[in-house]
Amino acid sequence: MTDEIDLPLAGVRVVEIGQLIAxxxxxxxxxxxxxxxxxxxxPGGEPARQIDADYARGIFYGYNRGKRSICLDLKDSADLQRARDLIASSDILLHNLRPGTLDRLGFSSAELQRLRPEIIAVSVSGYGAEGPSATRAGLDIAAQAESGLMSVTGEADGPPQRVGAPVIDHATSYVVAQAALAALLRRERTG
Structure with missing residues (x-):
């Protein structure tokens, strides 16, 4: 068994503001x-906690094991300050809030840099930060449909079908982790 201190990211703190899979x-x-x-x-926890289905519970527990969870109402000034303090003491911030939400909460890129100049912030959205679809929820099934993936799944003469697993969300989680690790390595090498 590997001791926790031997793991490559021992000592790295990550704040995660995210839900579901990516x-x-x-x-x-x-x-x-x-x-x-x-x-x-x-308040009330991540939405996946609310879904009364074994699949949703499996996703929640599978992707959140070993994490420390803190319930904060980011519209409350005291809780917002607790979030600021956590971010100021962290190496990486991961979030999938809709574009502009973090800014409205007082965590613009400039404010994140002020809180912790060397912070690595990784944001995921389904449709980018600008444009007509920017505020749409980035759901895996929509990405499968709009990318054409569903058109190659299912019976040849049948209607499009989604891939059984949320493959786009799963793949996105790997890309996000790789981006965070690459930025962390660059920060270690170059400051």
Missing amino acids: IPGAGQQLSDLGAEVIKLEP
């Missing part, structure tokens, strides 16, 4: 590598 999956990968991952959840 960001929690990335946070889980960093946790598995030894990072301390602190998951900030809204």
